[in-house]
Amino acid sequence: MTAPLPYISTTNACKLCKPLGAAIAFRGVAGCVPFLHGSQGCATYMRRYIISHFNEPIDIASSSLGEKHAVYGGAANLKIGLKNVMAAYQPEVIGVATTCLTETIGDNVPMILQEYREELGRAEGPAIVHVSTPSYGGTHMEGFHAAVRAVVEQLTEESAPHQRINLLGGFVSTADLRWLTSVCRDFGLEATLLPDYSESLDGEIAEEYQMLPSGGTSLPAIRAMGGARATVELGSTLPAETAGTHLQQRFHCRLERLGLPIGIGATDRLFTLFSELSGRQIPARHRGDRGRLIDALVDGHKYCSGKRAVLYGEEDLVVGMAAFLAEIGIRPVLCGSGGKSGRFRQAISAALDGLVDELPAVYEDIDFYDIEQATADTEIDLLVGNSKGYAWARRQQIPLIRIGFPIHDRIGGQRILHLGYQGAQALFDLIVNTLIEKKQDDSPVGYSYM
Amino acid sequence: MSSGHFLEERAGQVQRTGAAPLAIDCNKDSLAGAVSQRACVFCGSRVVLYPIADALHLVHGPIGCAVYTWDIRGALSSGPELHRLSFSTDLRELDVIFGGEKKLEQALRELIERHRPAAAFVYSTCIVGIIGDDLEAVCRRVAADTKIPVLPVQSEGFKGNKRAGYEAACRALGRLIGTGDSSGIERHSINILGDFNLAGEIWTICDYYRRIGIKVVATITGDGRVADICRAHGAALNVVQCSGATMDLAVMMEERYGIPSLRVSYFGIEDMAEALYAVARHFDDQQLMERAKRLVREELQRLMPELLEYRRVLAGKRAAIYVGGAFKAFSLIKAFRLLDMQVVMVGSQTGTKEDYQELAEITDEGTVIVDDANPLELSAFIREQGVDIFVGGVKERPIAYKLGVAFCDHNHERKEMLAGFQGMINFAREVHASLTSPVWQFIPCRIKEGRS
Numbered sequence: 001m002t003a004p005l006p007y008i009s010t011t012n013a014c015k016l017c018k019p020l021g022a023a024i025a026f027r028g029v030a031g032c033v034p035f036l037h038g039s040q041g042c043a044t045y046m047r048r049y050i051i052s053h054f055n056e057p058i059d060i061a062s063s064s065l066g067e068k069h070a071v072y073g074g075a076a077n078l079k080i081g082l083k084n085v086m087a088a089y090q091p092e093v094i095g096v097a098t099t100c101l102t103e104t105i106g107d108n109v110p111m112i113l114q115e116y117r118e119e120l121g122r123a124e125g126p127a128i129v130h131v132s133t134p135s136y137g138g139t140h141m142e143g144f145h146a147a148v149r150a151v152v153e154q155l156t157e158e159s160a161p162h163q164r165i166n167l168l169g170g171f172v173s174t175a176d177l178r179w180l181t182s183v184c185r186d187f188g189l190e191a192t193l194l195p196d197y198s199e200s201l202d203g204e205i206a207e208e209y210q211m212l213p214s215g216g217t218s219l220p221a222i223r224a225m226g227g228a229r230a231t232v233e234l235g236s237t238l239p240a241e242t243a244g245t246h247l248q249q250r251f252h253c254r255l256e257r258l259g260l261p262i263g264i265g266a267t268d269r270l271f272t273l274f275s276e277l278s279g280r281q282i283p284a285r286h287r288g289d290r291g292r293l294i295d296a297l298v299d300g301h302k303y304c305s306g307k308r309a310v311l312y313g314e315e316d317l318v319v320g321m322a323a324f325l326a327e328i329g330i331r332p333v334l335c336g337s338g339g340k341s342g343r344f345r346q347a348i349s350a351a352l353d354g355l356v357d358e359l360p361a362v363y364e365d366i367d368f369y370d371i372e373q374a375t376a377d378t379e380i381d382l383l384v385g386n387s388k389g390y391a392w393a394r395r396q397q398i399p400l401i402r403i404g405f406p407i408h409d410r411i412g413g414q415r416i417l418h419l420g421y422q423g424a425q426a427l428f429d430l431i432v433n434t435l436i437e438k439k440q441d442d443s444p445v446g447y448s449y450m
Numbered sequence: 451m452s453s454g455h456f457l458e459e460r461a462g463q464v465q466r467t468g469a470a471p472l473a474i475d476c477n478k479d480s481l482a483g484a485v486s487q488r489a490c491v492f493c494g495s496r497v498v499l500y501p502i503a504d505a506l507h508l509v510h511g512p513i514g515c516a517v518y519t520w521d522i523r524g525a526l527s528s529g530p531e532l533h534r535l536s537f538s539t540d541l542r543e544l545d546v547i548f549g550g551e552k553k554l555e556q557a558l559r560e561l562i563e564r565h566r567p568a569a570a571f572v573y574s575t576c577i578v579g580i581i582g583d584d585l586e587a588v589c590r591r592v593a594a595d596t597k598i599p600v601l602p603v604q605s606e607g608f609k610g611n612k613r614a615g616y617e618a619a620c621r622a623l624g625r626l627i628g629t630g631d632s633s634g635i636e637r638h639s640i641n642i643l644g645d646f647n648l649a650g651e652i653w654t655i656c657d658y659y660r661r662i663g664i665k666v667v668a669t670i671t672g673d674g675r676v677a678d679i680c681r682a683h684g685a686a687l688n689v690v691q692c693s694g695a696t697m698d699l700a701v702m703m704e705e706r707y708g709i710p711s712l713r714v715s716y717f718g719i720e721d722m723a724e725a726l727y728a729v730a731r732h733f734d735d736q737q738l739m740e741r742a743k744r745l746v747r748e749e750l751q752r753l754m755p756e757l758l759e760y761r762r763v764l765a766g767k768r769a770a771i772y773v774g775g776a777f778k779a780f781s782l783i784k785a786f787r788l789l790d791m792q793v794v795m796v797g798s799q800t801g802t803k804e805d806y807q808e809l810a811e812i813t814d815e816g817t818v819i820v821d822d823a824n825p826l827e828l829s830a831f832i833r834e835q836g837v838d839i840f841v842g843g844v845k846e847r848p849i850a851y852k853l854g855v856a857f858c859d860h861n862h863e864r865k866e867m868l869a870g871f872q873g874m875i876n877f878a879r880e881v882h883a884s885l886t887s888p889v890w891q892f893i894p895c896r897i898k899e900g901r902s
Contacts, residue, residue, distance in 0.1 A: 009557035010513065010540035017514030039576055039608035040480050041490025045518035048844050057848040059825050064480045067609050070580065077482040084457050084483030088826050100512050101576040101608055104546060135512035136541050136577065207894040209829045209853050338513075369535075391521070391534070 001334065001361050001378050004370035011369035012388070014312050015338025017135035019097045020046045021143030021171065023060050026095030026129070028195020029151060030216030033091045035061040037078050037109060038099030053406040054201045054414045059211070061085045065101060074102050075112045082116060086126060089212050092219055095147065096130040103134035127219065129154045139339045141314050142239065144171045148194060149243040152225055156247070159227035165277060166231040166253065167191045168243050170260060170316055171405070174202035175417040183420065186285060187278040192221045192228065194243065202414050226251030230277060233257045236351065237315040237341040259351060260316050261419050263324030264293070289421035296425060297328055300432040305329040307435065310375055312336040312368070312385040313404045317418070319347045321384055321403065324424060326355035330382065330431070333360050334375055340365040368392060381435065387413070399434045403427070456827060457484055463822055465806070468815035474806045476821040479611060485824040487772070487845050488799045490607035492575055494615020497862070498695050499571050499603065499622065501646050502674035503527035506567035508537045510554050510585065511575030515607075523862040524648040527673050532567055541577060551583045558592045558600065568676035569599040571622060579606030599676070601625055612774070612800050613694065620699040623670065623679060627703065630677060632684025638733050639665040641685045643700055644692035645716060647672030648862060651869035655716055658726060658870065662741040671696060683707045687732055689714055689725070694775040694800050716869035717781035719750065719788060749871035757788070760878040765790035767838040767885060770831065772797045772823060772846050773860060776805035782841055782860070783812055789878060794835040797823045825849055839885050854893030856884035
């Protein structure tokens, strides 16, 4: 493997910008309208990008700043925008994320919002959460985590201790969120899952058009998160300061951090924790899922054994997938991410400990061009990541296993289940069948048995 | 939801045909908080220049602007595909503090070295407008050393709307035009402006022009090539579609080189035929006209039987249109009319007063006309007007689907050609396919309203 050249420019980025992550996180709060303080294009581009994955409406408001606002400040437009969002959507919460424009012209958003609340002169009206998300300050993952933290920092209050747990699931699919909810239910754990866009970004078709889709973490539940027994925060490359650490520091809420439960080992760890928190055995349904999964892994192991994969995308997702691939005998040869947490390499090493003889090349802050360069002289059987690797996969005729975000060239990207034994089962079937299909298609024989 | 929920400040941007003399408010900044379907100045520039396939398109700014426009459009190339890559200077915090010029210059040099493009466009984004990088100076230095045109595009997102972006792109193109050798270009020659070669449309259009005896010099904004653009001043006529995007360029070329221009549209049978006739009339050549008429006759003979089949099924259905530029709406109204369908709502992101006047003249009484709409208005009008099929782009599609309404993708990533005579058939097919799908019988609101 060749180390990528130290190029200055970025070609085909393997990351998105910070406000996009914030907008998705805010969409997971009940009755919340995401609002970008900046020029109109940011909101529209992100809407388009998100719609192409979820196939759902996502209304992201904008303060639509123009040239004079860039000179004199965006306060007036921010306030007009908030007023109009209230009139059009009657939201319970507005999640204001800044952009590079408003961060650089120096708009003091907390102060403007304080002024606005005073001008409004009443206690009612939506809660307004703000988060600083200049595009140049990080990727969509930093934006996502910053928004989740902002929600609990600004909305969670002192509350009497209660039996609920907080579950901070990270940027996972809507199917993943539904799975997390069902697992908690099966353990008899009452959980506040934040954010929860399982319905608001993957809704049923309703009788009435909903300007604000139903679903999301409810405001009362968020307010009470400080009284929870524990916070379970998923992710292995999380920033030092997150919603979980805030709840721990301010409300002394026990914090348990685990990597995304992708594959057997990581799911076992989550189930062990849930078992402890609930005082219950692992429910029969999930023991059954696990057993069937292992049975399937045996059935298909020879098709995976010794295959080589390149993984890319959000760091937490890549860490989880790398471990799962290693569990099924596929060797991760390169793990790449546009993210730059500083924790990626260490997290990969920890996740693969005992599973592989040789660690993969790990690159933070890398783009697709450099990933491709770095693997040019390496044999690869699979690419595993979002749909943005398609051009490369097509050029090199390497099968692409689509996971994560975005999936722009297939329907149902939001419904891909990655987590748990069920997610591992679905991914395993997909991976093995993809490998079989490749062999079948490339073969002159056309075998009709696997 | 009744129209009582509409935002007051938007009242002037919504009108109804026949209610009063049309006096629509338009071409203004989007209202804050209204969730406009519009993008920004950068978007306008990117749209126009994107299909120039052998140029390097470097977005100078943080990663978002480049990554959201990576391979975003179906603008096909018959050769190089450099335009399908996404290049960014990927500015970080320190670049914003200390300025991004050095990084831009290094990025340009390495990318030109790596890809050997015929020219480079450097797009400025919001942040660049604020930190004040001197794009002009950097581009000049790099152009001098690399011996290729390196053109700044002043497309800071906040400096106006999409239209301002079109202008910035046209200014950049203006610097290329006239720099090439235009000798040996025939008398009956044209440039095609404002067709983006989505799904290969421009190849069909070029073929039509070739068949009637017209030479196409440059297809500037669709399957574009730098060398063609440099010699585009040698053409006798500019044929301009999507007039919002490229009319400025045509005006500039008329002032500078005396090249007249024609506004056309390639959507729908009538407009497609007229686009050929208008060019033939311009050259005042009987042979051209005869050939154009023959071509139209042949094409119509081929497609009419199938079209009439669709018409039989689609007659009486109600359509809504929301598109970027109003020119597309004119053609769509005519195309729906040909299918015996009624347009009951029409709107655009960037229409002008004249555009909306024209829309009012060609639509039936009671048709809603809307400028710079948003999901609140679109969803309300679709219900209020009893729309059966909605035509729009990616951001409009989920609104229609959630309402249980059929949809036709007239967006920029589409895979089906909608221009030309074949395009009319494709359009009818798509409208028919969506409208007649059995899926609508399961939609709760349609069941409730007895529409399924």
